Amino acid sequence: MSDRLRAFSGQIIAVGVALLLGAIIIILVGESPVHVLMTLLRGAFGDQEKIAGTLLQTTPILICGVAACIGLRGGMFNVGIEGQLFLGGFAAAWVGFTFSLPAGIHTLAALALAVVAGAAWVAIPAFFRARYNTNEVVSTILSNYIAVLLTSYFTIFLFKRPGGWSETPPILATAYLPEIFAFSRLNWGLVIGLLLAVGVALIFRYTSWGYGVTMVGSAPKFAEYGGVDVKRQGFVVLLLSGAVGGLAGGVETLGVHHRFMEGFAPGFGFDGLIAALLANGSPVATIVTALFFGALRSGSLLLEVDTSASREIITVIQALIILSVSAQVLIKRRGDSQAGERRWKF
Amino acid sequence: MEILDKLINVALIAATLRTTAPILLVALGGSFTTKAGIFNIGLEGQMLAGAFFAVIGSIWTGSAFAGVACGVAAALAFALAFAVLVVTFRANEVVVGLALNILAGGTTISLMKAIFGTRGSIVGHGIVGLPKVQIPGAQALLGSWAPLISGFTPIVYIAFIAVPLLVLFYKRTQLGLYIRVVGEKPEAAEALGISITRVRYIASLLCGLLAGLAGAHLSLGYITMFTENMSSGRGFMAVAILIFSNGDPLKVLAGCLLFGFADAFSLRLQTFGFPSYLVLTVPYVVALTALFALSYRARPKVIRETLASMQKLLSVDRNSAPVDKNPQ
Numbered sequence: 001m002s003d004r005l006r007a008f009s010g011q012i013i014a015v016g017v018a019l020l021l022g023a024i025i026i027i028l029v030g031e032s033p034v035h036v037l038m039t040l041l042r043g044a045f046g047d048q049e050k051i052a053g054t055l056l057q058t059t060p061i062l063i064c065g066v067a068a069c070i071g072l073r074g075g076m077f078n079v080g081i082e083g084q085l086f087l088g089g090f091a092a093a094w095v096g097f098t099f100s101l102p103a104g105i106h107t108l109a110a111l112a113l114a115v116v117a118g119a120a121w122v123a124i125p126a127f128f129r130a131r132y133n134t135n136e137v138v139s140t141i142l143s144n145y146i147a148v149l150l151t152s153y154f155t156i157f158l159f160k161r162p163g164g165w166s167e168t169p170p171i172l173a174t175a176y177l178p179e180i181f182a183f184s185r186l187n188w189g190l191v192i193g194l195l196l197a198v199g200v201a202l203i204f205r206y207t208s209w210g211y212g213v214t215m216v217g218s219a220p221k222f223a224e225y226g227g228v229d230v231k232r233q234g235f236v237v238l239l240l241s242g243a244v245g246g247l248a249g250g251v252e253t254l255g256v257h258h259r260f261m262e263g264f265a266p267g268f269g270f271d272g273l274i275a276a277l278l279a280n281g282s283p284v285a286t287i288v289t290a291l292f293f294g295a296l297r298s299g300s301l302l303l304e305v306d307t308s309a310s311r312e313i314i315t316v317i318q319a320l321i322i323l324s325v326s327a328q329v330l331i332k333r334r335g336d337s338q339a340g341e342r343r344w345k346f
Numbered sequence: 347m348e349i350l351d352k353l354i355n356v357a358l359i360a361a362t363l364r365t366t367a368p369i370l371l372v373a374l375g376g377s378f379t380t381k382a383g384i385f386n387i388g389l390e391g392q393m394l395a396g397a398f399f400a401v402i403g404s405i406w407t408g409s410a411f412a413g414v415a416c417g418v419a420a421a422l423a424f425a426l427a428f429a430v431l432v433v434t435f436r437a438n439e440v441v442v443g444l445a446l447n448i449l450a451g452g453t454t455i456s457l458m459k460a461i462f463g464t465r466g467s468i469v470g471h472g473i474v475g476l477p478k479v480q481i482p483g484a485q486a487l488l489g490s491w492a493p494l495i496s497g498f499t500p501i502v503y504i505a506f507i508a509v510p511l512l513v514l515f516y517k518r519t520q521l522g523l524y525i526r527v528v529g530e531k532p533e534a535a536e537a538l539g540i541s542i543t544r545v546r547y548i549a550s551l552l553c554g555l556l557a558g559l560a561g562a563h564l565s566l567g568y569i570t571m572f573t574e575n576m577s578s579g580r581g582f583m584a585v586a587i588l589i590f591s592n593g594d595p596l597k598v599l600a601g602c603l604l605f606g607f608a609d610a611f612s613l614r615l616q617t618f619g620f621p622s623y624l625v626l627t628v629p630y631v632v633a634l635t636a637l638f639a640l641s642y643r644a645r646p647k648v649i650r651e652t653l654a655s656m657q658k659l660l661s662v663d664r665n666s667a668p669v670d671k672n673p674q
Contacts, residue, residue, distance in 0.1 A: 141579070
């Protein structure tokens with residue numbers, strides 16, 4: 001327990017160091033860090049609409065974060081969540097505006113196709129990773145670019161809304177993910193994300209399959225001697241990770257935009273990966289880190305209005321957080337060698 | 347035949363050389379880290395920082411070459427941060443590389459907003475582009491083929507000259523040999539008293555140098571502007587090339603020419619009315635296909651060959667080195 005506490009406090013210190021560096025950069029671009037921080041807080045938690053807005057931004061980051069967690073647990077870097085998100089989003093929209101089904105079933109069908117699309121998109125990189133050990137980081141990153149261009153092509157050349165710019169026709173109301181409150185677009189996608197995070201955590205904790213995945217991620221040789229089919233498992237892990245990434249896109253389409261449009265959710269996939277890394281691959285901890293990044297994103301909208309700083313300043317802060325978290329291994333290693341070792345050497 | 351003439355001609359080959367240059371430079375930079383045993387996914391960010399600060403430097407000083415120096419300095423700063431975190435702090439190279447890429451994207455956009463008050467791109471503001479080098483006598487010698495060797499920016503020449511230089515560097519210099527030993531057999535390097543830390547730092551900084559040049563080429567070469575994320579995945583394509591070329595300069599060149607050609611060719615296709623979105627995917631599809639197609643090839647052979655040549659070199663280099671004298 002004290003190890004865990006130490007790891008947690010290490011994470012907090014790392015975030016603190018990153019915020020300090022972020023403050024320096026904010027001063028460099030000619031703003032006051034205090035003003036920026038207050039604006040961020042006001043933009044993220046100012047009133048109940050703002051809080052709902054924060055939760056709205058948290059949802060896709062959380063689901064993408066769970067997708068990344070599944071990969072990280074199994075020792076796989078799925079950097080292609082962004083692309084899976086785009087394809088899942090488009091697939092859900094396609095079901096939404098093409099078919100007419102009863103309410104509820106329509107939503108489920110659209111989400112199901114989003115899941116399939118996400119899994120299908122990662123299937124080729126996953127196959128080559130499992131079979132020929134092809135580096136999955138590079139192949140999934142490159143496939144992101146293709147996914148974004150491909151969905152743009154679908155949207156603008158094949159399914160453009162008549163009279164619209166770069167968006168598909170709206171989906172039917174039967175496919176909507178219902179909203180929770182009247183005053184916000186916040187929808188049941190958040191509940192899906194929370195259930196998913198807890199569910200995946202339980203699977204990793206209590207099933208032998210989950211134990212095998214964690215084993216492959218932390219000690220592949222040991223897992224292999226223990227009778228785990230490492231190759232097949234790597235394939236399945238990436239496929240599941242991609243499926244959840246596709247689900248994130250489906251939730252975003254059915255819950256928020258109600259159509260697919262070009263560049264509909266930029267950066268959620270990467271935010272999710274960062275949230276998962278900061279949570280050290282734990283789905284439940286990802287709920288907290290996703291909320292943190294959701295608040296940053298939501299607050300940054302006001303930042304653009306109220307200060308001269310760009311909203312991209314928050315991506316700078318996120319990157320600094322990850323860098324300082326990655327560096328703290330040294331601090332831990334100094335004292336004890338064993339306890340300081342993490343599952344993924346950050 | 348007429349269509350073929352329109353598609354493939356001297357201008358296309360010249361365009362291929364132009365589009366090959368930035369990816370070649372960044373891939374050759376990555377060759378240092380690859381050979382030193384570091385997986386450097388941060389190339390993209392180094393290149394982007396190089397492109398941005400090259401433009402800034404060019405505006406501030408009014409000189410393209412000072413701009414290039416600024417770009418290289420920025421890329422070196424990112425390379426240094428990478429080395430500190432990965433080599434000294436032993437952090438995960440994928441995490442650090444990705445985070446530095448995100449940092450480069452966020453920093454350049456934030457600074458663009460802070461300095462120019464705009465989003466999207468920097469155009470005008472007195473950006474000075476790189477001059478084109480006219481080789482004297484090229485026109486007389488080659489006639490209509492002259493554009494193949496003359497009229498490029500200096501960075502294009504640097505990129506192609508760097509290939510044979512790197513071959514010699516790895517084969518003939520002590521540092522080149524050390525980099526390879528550190529990458530292939532770190533234990534052996536340690537036994538020989540080579541400082542792995544120092545060699546990896548040097549490799550990372552050499553990488554930053556070339557990545558910065560590549561970035562400067564993007565923003566000061568043929569178009570003089572900076573746009574958000576203008577490296578658009580070239581750094582990642584370079585990493586793909588490095589994976590299947592194992593960092594060997596000649597193979598890197600071959601891979602980069604393939605991408606340069608795909609790039610230039612896809613731009614041509616666009617003028618023939620193919621949907622631009624699909625055409626733009628061509629370089630990425632080529633990169634992925636090459637990565638997948640070449641990844642099934644067996645690696646052990648490559649490693650055996652490198653080890654054999656290294657043993658030979660080591661025994662020549664220092665006779666007291668503990669080299670396995672057994673023939674086979």
